[in-house]
Amino acid sequence: MSLLAVSNLTKRYRRGDNTIAAVDDVSFHIEPGETLALAGPSGSGKSTIARVVLRLIEPDDGRIEFEGDDFLALRSAALRARRARLQMVFQDPLAAFNPRATVARVLDDPLRIHGIASRSERPRRIAALLERVGLTADLAPRAIHEISGGQRQRVAIARAIATKPSLIVLDEAVSALDVSVRGEILELLLDLQRQEKIAYLFISHDLGVIRSIAHRVILLDAGRVAENGDARTVIDAPQSAIGKALVAAAPRLNRTLMRLASAGLD
Ligand SMILES: Nc1ncnc2c1ncn2[C@@H]1O[C@H](COP(=O)(O)OP(=O)(O)OP(=O)(O)O)[C@@H](O)[C@H]1O
Ligand SMILES: [Mg+2]
Incomplete structure (x- = not known):
C-alpha cells in the first residue's frame, strides 16, 4: 500500500467567464520514506496539488488515499488526527x-x-x-x-x-535560501528522512536540487503530467517537450550539481 495515492485529481478555477483546470487529471503515489518531486513551469499546478493534498482547498474531482484512509472523506477528529501525520513547509x-x-x-x-x-x-x-x-x-x-x-x-x-509525520509537503522550501544555507537544509532533510523514514512531496523549480534529493520526479505542464520517472533519469535525459525546455532553461544546473557534489550531497 502506498503512503499517499492521488488519483485523477482535478482542480478548476474560474477566470472571467471561463474555467481553467489548474490541475487536470493528475495521478501519482508516494511510498513510505520516499521523495517525490514536482517540477514544471510557473503556473503548471504544483502549489495547487500541494494545497489539495494538505486539504487547504477542495478538488473538483479525484481521490486521495493517505495511510490507507479515504483522506478527502475524513472529518473533524479523524481528520485532525491524520493531519498530524501530514505536515508542510513553505517557502516563506x-x-x-x-x-x-x-x-x-x-x-x-x-x-x-x-x-x-x-x-x-x-x-x-x-x-x-x-x-x-x-x-x-x-x-x-x-x-x-x-x-x-x-x-x-x-x-x-x-x-x-x-x-x-509520515509525509511532509515542501513547497519551494529551500528556494529563498542562499546556496550554502540551501545545501545545509537539504542535508538536514536527507538526514531526517534516513532517521525517521519521512516521505517528502518536494516542490521545486530547481532541477539541480531535485536531482540531488528526489527519488522520482513528475514534470507538470499546464496542470497535466508530462513526464514521470526516476529523478536522475528524467533530468539527465528528458523525453517530453517540457522536460527538454526546463533542462535547457536551467544553465545553472551543471554548476548546481557541481556545488552539491562538492558539498557531499550527490
Ligand atoms: N486561488 C486561485 N484562483 C484562481 N486561479 C488560481 C488560484 N490559485 C492558482 N490559480 C491558477 O492555477 C494555475 C496553477 O497555479 P499554481 O499556483 O498551482 O502553479 P505553480 O506551479 O505552483 O506555479 P509557481 O511555480 O509560480 O509557484 C495558475 O494558472 C494560477 O494562476
Ligand atoms: Mg507554486
Whole structure:
C-alpha cells in the first residue's frame, strides 16, 4: 500500500467567464520514506496539488488515499488526527507564522494541539526539537522575525516533525535560501528522512536540487503530467517537450550539481 495515492485529481478555477483546470487529471503515489518531486513551469499546478493534498482547498474531482484512509472523506477528529501525520513547509516561514511569535511558541502549538506532550514536558520537547534540526535551545525565546532565514526554515522543519509525520509537503522550501544555507537544509532533510523514514512531496523549480534529493520526479505542464520517472533519469535525459525546455532553461544546473557534489550531497 502506498503512503499517499492521488488519483485523477482535478482542480478548476474560474477566470472571467471561463474555467481553467489548474490541475487536470493528475495521478501519482508516494511510498513510505520516499521523495517525490514536482517540477514544471510557473503556473503548471504544483502549489495547487500541494494545497489539495494538505486539504487547504477542495478538488473538483479525484481521490486521495493517505495511510490507507479515504483522506478527502475524513472529518473533524479523524481528520485532525491524520493531519498530524501530514505536515508542510513553505517557502516563506515569515508568512506562515506570526513573525512576533517566539520560536518556543511556534513549536509549542503542535505539541499542545495534538496532545503530544504535557505542559511541563513541552519545554524539554521544544529543546530536543531545536537540537534535532541543528539549532540550540537558547533560540527558544527569540521572535521569529529576529532570527535568520536559514534558522527560520529550520524552525519550520522542527515544527513539521513535532507531530511525527509520515509525509511532509515542501513547497519551494529551500528556494529563498542562499546556496550554502540551501545545501545545509537539504542535508538536514536527507538526514531526517534516513532517521525517521519521512516521505517528502518536494516542490521545486530547481532541477539541480531535485536531482540531488528526489527519488522520482513528475514534470507538470499546464496542470497535466508530462513526464514521470526516476529523478536522475528524467533530468539527465528528458523525453517530453517540457522536460527538454526546463533542462535547457536551467544553465545553472551543471554548476548546481557541481556545488552539491562538492558539498557531499550527490
Ligand atoms: N486561488 C486561485 N484562483 C484562481 N486561479 C488560481 C488560484 N490559485 C492558482 N490559480 C491558477 O492555477 C494555475 C496553477 O497555479 P499554481 O499556483 O498551482 O502553479 P505553480 O506551479 O505552483 O506555479 P509557481 O511555480 O509560480 O509557484 C495558475 O494558472 C494560477 O494562476
Ligand atoms: Mg507554486
